[in-house]
Amino acid sequence: MSRPQPYTGVAILAPVTVPYARFSDHSAAWFIGNALATMLRQTGIDKKEVDGLSISSFTLGSDSAVSLTEHFGLVPRWLEQIPFGGSSGVVSLRRAARAIQNGDADMIACIGGDTSQTQSFKETVANFSTFSTDAVYPYGSPGPNGPFSLITQRYMDTYGATREDFGRIAVSQRYNANHNPNALLGHKTLTMEQYLQARPIAGPVHLFDCVMPCAGADGFLVTSVARAEALGLPYATLLAADERHNAFHQDPVQLRGGWSLFRDDLYNLAGVGPQDIDCLQTYDDYPVICMLQMEGLGFCEQGSAPEFVRNNSLSFDGGGLPHNTNGGQLSVGQAGCGYLGVVETIKQVLNCAGDHQVPSARIGMVSGYGMVNYDRGLCSAAAIVRGEKQGGLA
Amino acid sequence: MSHPLPPSHRTPLGFQLRDAQTRDQLVLQVCQQCETVQYPPRNVCVNCLDNDLNWQPVSAEGKVLASNQLHSSVEEYYQEGIPFELASVKLNAGPVVLACNSIDATAGDQVRVLGEQDEHGNLLLRALKP
Ligand SMILES: [Zn+2]
Numbered sequence: 191m192s193r194p195q196p197y198t199g200v201a202i203l204a205p206v207t208v209p210y211a212r213f214s215d216h217s218a219a220w221f222i223g224n225a226l227a228t229m230l231r232q233t234g235i236d237k238k239e240v241d242g243l244s245i246s247s248f249t250l251g252s253d254s255a256v257s258l259t260e261h262f263g264l265v266p267r268w269l270e271q272i273p274f275g276g277s278s279g280v281v282s283l284r285r286a287a288r289a290i291q292n293g294d295a296d297m298i299a300c301i302g303g304d305t306s307q308t309q310s311f312k313e314t315v316a317n318f319s320t321f322s323t324d325a326v327y328p329y330g331s332p333g334p335n336g337p338f339s340l341i342t343q344r345y346m347d348t349y350g351a352t353r354e355d356f357g358r359i360a361v362s363q364r365y366n367a368n369h370n371p372n373a374l375l376g377h378k379t380l381t382m383e384q385y386l387q388a389r390p391i392a393g394p395v396h397l398f399d400c401v402m403p404c405a406g407a408d409g410f411l412v413t414s415v416a417r418a419e420a421l422g423l424p425y426a427t428l429l430a431a432d433e434r435h436n437a438f439h440q441d442p443v444q445l446r447g448g449w450s451l452f453r454d455d456l457y458n459l460a461g462v463g464p465q466d467i468d469c470l471q472t473y474d475d476y477p478v479i480c481m482l483q484m485e486g487l488g489f490c491e492q493g494s495a496p497e498f499v500r501n502n503s504l505s506f507d508g509g510g511l512p513h514n515t516n517g518g519q520l521s522v523g524q525a526g527c528g529y530l531g532v533v534e535t536i537k538q539v540l541n542c543a544g545d546h547q548v549p550s551a552r553i554g555m556v557s558g559y560g561m562v563n564y565d566r567g568l569c570s571a572a573a574i575v576r577g578e579k580q581g582g583l584a
Numbered sequence: 585m586s587h588p589l590p591p592s593h594r595t596p597l598g599f600q601l602r603d604a605q606t607r608d609q610l611v612l613q614v615c616q617q618c619e620t621v622q623y624p625p626r627n628v629c630v631n632c633l634d635n636d637l638n639w640q641p642v643s644a645e646g647k648v649l650a651s652n653q654l655h656s657s658v659e660e661y662y663q664e665g666i667p668f669e670l671a672s673v674k675l676n677a678g679p680v681v682l683a684c685n686s687i688d689a690t691a692g693d694q695v696r697v698l699g700e701q702d703e704h705g706n707l708l709l710r711a712l713k714p
Contacts, residue, residue: 311658312658312659315658316591316593316658320595320597320598320624321624323593323594323595323598324594324595324597324598324601324624324625325598325623325624325681325682326682327591327593328590328591328594328706328707328708329668329670329682329683329684329708330654330657330662330668330670331591331657331658331659331661331662332654332656332657332658332668332670333657333658335654335656336654336670336682337682339650339652339654339670340649340650340651340652340670340671340672340682341650343650343651343652343691344649344650344691347650347691389655390653390655391654391655391656392652392653392654392655392656392670393650393651393652393653393654394652442649442674442680443649443650443672443680564624565672565680565682
């Protein structure tokens with residue numbers, strides 16, 4: 191099998207977040223447009239220079255990425271729409287990096303954004319996929335809680351994980367969120383006792399294991415290192431990235447994702463190992479899925495994540511493995527298809543993450559996971575980035 | 585106020601699945617080329633991609649992978665009937681199905697899975713005693 195070539199010469203810059211809201215009357219295009227405006231304002235780059243656009247959203251309705259070119263008055267020569275749920279941010283970064291390398295575009299805006307209205311979550315769940323329509327939705331219409339409660343139960347039965355183990359992830363993320371003014375739940379503390387006493391949602395999944403769908407957007411720019419240097423802007427480089435879809439489909443229950451199939455190549459290409467990663471963002475639709483990513487990406491063995499989270503601090507300032515350092519979706523909210531972790535990783539390695547900055551972070555890893563088409567998430571992706579010219583933007 | 589109804593939307597294959605069930609047999613798609621049994625229903629064989637698929641009785645026996653109670657739902661109909669008992673079952677015939685668990689089956693239990701229509705004509709697969 192051929193291997194991904196290096197992502198040499200690609201620069202990632204201008205990580206921005208349009209603050210999340212639990213509900214909004216604005217459309218997804220409003221949030222995505224504001225993300226674009228913010229990154230252009232912060233960098234001083236003219237809109238006409240943006241010749242590439244990658245969009246991810248569950249809530250664009252009848253619009254698509256090409257509709258947005260007309261909304262925003264863009265004339266891109268490279269246009270992408272990544273509909274891979276929580277892996278979309280990482281996959282967009284990877285696609286955009288290749289387009290820059292190949293000269294298909296010079297300045298690409300990658301944005302994930304969603305709105306949240308009272309019926310939008312139900313509509314997303316009810317029409318998620320044909321398999322879901324025929325074989326999941328009729329069974330209590332649980333949304334993702336149904337399949338994930340079964341995965342969580344099976345993981346507990348197989349590896350001896352306890353609710354406290356999942357709680358360590360949720361509680362440390364809330365601590366991180368308490369240092370992030372953009373986190374929707376950042377003003378509330380969460381103790382292990384509160385975590386354990388939360389109301390049940392589905393089997394072992396309780397309230398603080400679930401994300402809150404909300405409105406918001408995250409985005410970043412991808413260009414060449416030469417362009418970033420000429421602009422004098424802080425930037426990161428992409429050391430490695432990869433993805434797998436529908437991996438291990440013969441496993442009766444998803445106790446592993448596709449990460450283990452590419453992680454050796456990923457680390458080889460990056461020239462680093464798990465021990466060199468200064469901070470890790472995993473896709474936290476449920477804590478058990480964070481564990482699958484820690485295992486799949488080699489931070490611990492298959493089935494040993496419960497022990498790993500017992501023995502390692504996950505907070506941004508705990509000196510262990512700083513994990514979901516802005517609070518993750520569990521405490522910030524869920525919008526924008528996995529862009530949250532990508533943008534947070536870029537901010538961390540540029541050392542512009544504010545009050546939840548991991549001290550002197552330089553190499554960050556972000557993992558994506560998404561699309562419960564039937565009984566498991568189909569997409570696994572990961573990227574390793576390094577801060578080159580560090581600093582924040584106004 | 586009208587009484588909420590269970591979700592009745594299915595794909596054309598979902599309706600074929602419903603219409604194929606019999607009282608005492610589980611009927612699933614079987615590939616006529618390679619004999620793969622598949623679920624959820626697909627347009628071509630997941631193994632060999634052939635489109636010659638028949639609805640055929642298959643072994644209804646299987647083993648529970650996980651089971652639990654759903655305490656929340658996005659549909660009003662289910663919100664009124666909470667908790668909903670859900671199980672995932674690995675069929676001896678191959679596929680994994682999600683099913684209503686009306687017998688308190690837990691992981692490792694042997695069960696039989698059969699289809700049943702509710703009063704509105706919606707199909708639900710149920711885990712039953714073997
Ligand atoms: Zn076949």
